[in-house]
Amino acid sequence: MNRRKVRKLKEHFFLWLMRCFLAGAGVVLGLILGVIVWRGAGALSWEMVSQPPQGGFYLGQGGGILNAITGSLYLALGATLLAALVAVPVVLYMHVYGGNGRFPHILRLSLDIMWGIPSIVYGAFGFSLMLLLGLRASLLAGVITLALVVLPILARTFDEVVRLAPPHLRETTLALGTTRLEFLAVLLRQTVPGLVTAVLLAFGRGIGDAAAVLFTAGYTDNMPESLLRPAASLPLAVFYQLSTPFPEVQARAYASALILTLLVLAVSLLAHLSSTRLGRNVIR
Amino acid sequence: MQPLSIRKLNVWYGRQQALKDISVDIPRRQITAVIGPSGCGKSTLLKSLNRLLDLNEQVRVTGQVLLDGRNIYDPGVDVTEVRTRIGLLAQKPFPLPLSIFDNVAYGPRIHGLANGRLEQLVTEQLTAVGLWDEVKDRLKAPAAGLSGGQQQRLCLARTLAVAPEILLCDESTASLDPLSARGIEDLLRALKENYTLVMVTHDIDQARRLADHVIFMWLGELVEHGPAGTFFAQPREELTQAYLARRIG
Numbered sequence: 001m002n003r004r005k006v007r008k009l010k011e012h013f014f015l016w017l018m019r020c021f022l023a024g025a026g027v028v029l030g031l032i033l034g035v036i037v038w039r040g041a042g043a044l045s046w047e048m049v050s051q052p053p054q055g056g057f058y059l060g061q062g063g064g065i066l067n068a069i070t071g072s073l074y075l076a077l078g079a080t081l082l083a084a085l086v087a088v089p090v091v092l093y094m095h096v097y098g099g100n101g102r103f104p105h106i107l108r109l110s111l112d113i114m115w116g117i118p119s120i121v122y123g124a125f126g127f128s129l130m131l132l133l134g135l136r137a138s139l140l141a142g143v144i145t146l147a148l149v150v151l152p153i154l155a156r157t158f159d160e161v162v163r164l165a166p167p168h169l170r171e172t173t174l175a176l177g178t179t180r181l182e183f184l185a186v187l188l189r190q191t192v193p194g195l196v197t198a199v200l201l202a203f204g205r206g207i208g209d210a211a212a213v214l215f216t217a218g219y220t221d222n223m224p225e226s227l228l229r230p231a232a233s234l235p236l237a238v239f240y241q242l243s244t245p246f247p248e249v250q251a252r253a254y255a256s257a258l259i260l261t262l263l264v265l266a267v268s269l270l271a272h273l274s275s276t277r278l279g280r281n282v283i284r
Numbered sequence: 285m286q287p288l289s290i291r292k293l294n295v296w297y298g299r300q301q302a303l304k305d306i307s308v309d310i311p312r313r314q315i316t317a318v319i320g321p322s323g324c325g326k327s328t329l330l331k332s333l334n335r336l337l338d339l340n341e342q343v344r345v346t347g348q349v350l351l352d353g354r355n356i357y358d359p360g361v362d363v364t365e366v367r368t369r370i371g372l373l374a375q376k377p378f379p380l381p382l383s384i385f386d387n388v389a390y391g392p393r394i395h396g397l398a399n400g401r402l403e404q405l406v407t408e409q410l411t412a413v414g415l416w417d418e419v420k421d422r423l424k425a426p427a428a429g430l431s432g433g434q435q436q437r438l439c440l441a442r443t444l445a446v447a448p449e450i451l452l453c454d455e456s457t458a459s460l461d462p463l464s465a466r467g468i469e470d471l472l473r474a475l476k477e478n479y480t481l482v483m484v485t486h487d488i489d490q491a492r493r494l495a496d497h498v499i500f501m502w503l504g505e506l507v508e509h510g511p512a513g514t515f516f517a518q519p520r521e522e523l524t525q526a527y528l529a530r531r532i533g
Contacts, residue, residue: 175443
């Protein structure tokens with residue numbers, strides 16, 4: 001076989017190999033979605049999303065999981081907001097004022113380590129902190145603990161986006177006689193679509209996490225009413241319903257999983273739309 | 285007094301010396317071209333004039349750059365004021381991530397120059413760079429959507445909107461097509477009525493076309509400088525003669 005044929009064969013072989021893996025990934029995603037739709041769609045009802053559980057809910061009686069939907073939204077939104085309030089200034093400070101020395105290096109390393117810590121560890125940390133402060137399981141404790149889980153995700157994702165900003169942006173902006181703070185504002189405008197992606201990743205991770213909120217936010221069949229009272233969450237709702245022996249309650253667990261997935265999908269779409277709009281002036 | 289005087293300027297990047305003992309005056313309302321081969325220090329010289337070198341942490345500067353008699357490297361100097369008075373047109377057109385209008389309005393806004401007539405100011409600057417008719421119907425559109433030549437004219441308008449006294453041009457036509465490059469050249473020629481210009485170019489012909497005054501650099505040293513007429517007609521130094529005859533470079 002001559003060289004040209006071998007190269008062509010190689011190209012074909014790896015092209016098909018990549019297509020196979022792509023199909024594999026697609027099939028897995030399809031299977032997951034298929035299973036929760038197939039097993040949960042039947043149990044999905046207006047009652048399910050519009051009411052909190054009623055007496056005997058876990059035995060197959062009436063009610064819904066509005067407590068968990070609301071609780072999860074409060075937890076994930078609160079945690080993402082809190083994490084963003086810390087991460088965005090930290091990342092912008094690092095890029096605009098931090099220089100190229102050891103500080104950014106150490107900060108990135110710390111965030112990467114934080115990213116790798118399992119969320120149950122954050123849960124345990126939050127729990128011991130609560131005990132120390134004499135607090136009980138509450139929405140606030142859940143938000144704070146979950147914020148710790150999503151902080152490194154948000155910060156490092158945003159950091160990578162800012163790193164990819166064109167290097168000329170700094171020179172161009174500062175050459176107009178701007179202060180570094182004014183440059184920071186320009187940098188934020190350039191990186192806003194990436195920031196939206198980072199926030200979305202953090203939100204998706206936060207709303208799906210069970211371990212961090214297990215001890216800290218607790219669980220309740222009541223609607224979340226106060227920052228200082230326990231709050232339910234969808235992952236735990238799935239867990240509690242799936243651990244009952246009753247098929248109709250288990251079906252509702254799948255329906256809850258479907259709702260969780262749809263929530264993440266809706267937020268993704270919203271974020272995508274807003275990032276397209278916010279990013280129309282971005283220099284590529 | 286000349287608006288800009290360079291006195292015994294030395295610049296190091298780490299241990300490597302990029303500029304060696306440069307002393308020269310920049311004449312008012314003329315185009316001064318800095319020429320020389322790649323790596324001779326002409327861009328470094330240009331960026332030392334508005335302290336953009338500060339952005340590089342490895343840089344060390346000694347000597348003086350006197351702006352109206354005051355050394356811009358003195359500790360008490362406000363670097364944002366220096367950069368407001370000495371504008372830069374970079375090599376590659378680089379709009380800010382804003383709309384066409386906001387790109388020009390950006391400088392006047394942060395420096396508080398508009399005094400309630402921002403739209404008029406933007407119109408004036410866009411007209412001055414010959415861009416108004418091309419963009420007047422899409423001022424809110426992203427600046428990134430303009431062509432390369434249009435973007436460079438927008439960048440010029442953005443720089444002029446800050447009302448600088450001196451304009452630095454760093455090979456500002458190098459990345460443009462010939463037609464757009466000629467357009468920018470014509471603009472620069474017209475601008476010297478009101479501004480002092482310092483332009484870096486590796487294009488000897490461009491320096492011949494535009495310059496009133498020429499500085500020739502070689503390996504970080506200033507070899508020769510003088511009025512363009514005598515510089516091109518009767519270069520004193522052998523190195524200059526060889527460079528202009530394109531025997532070296």
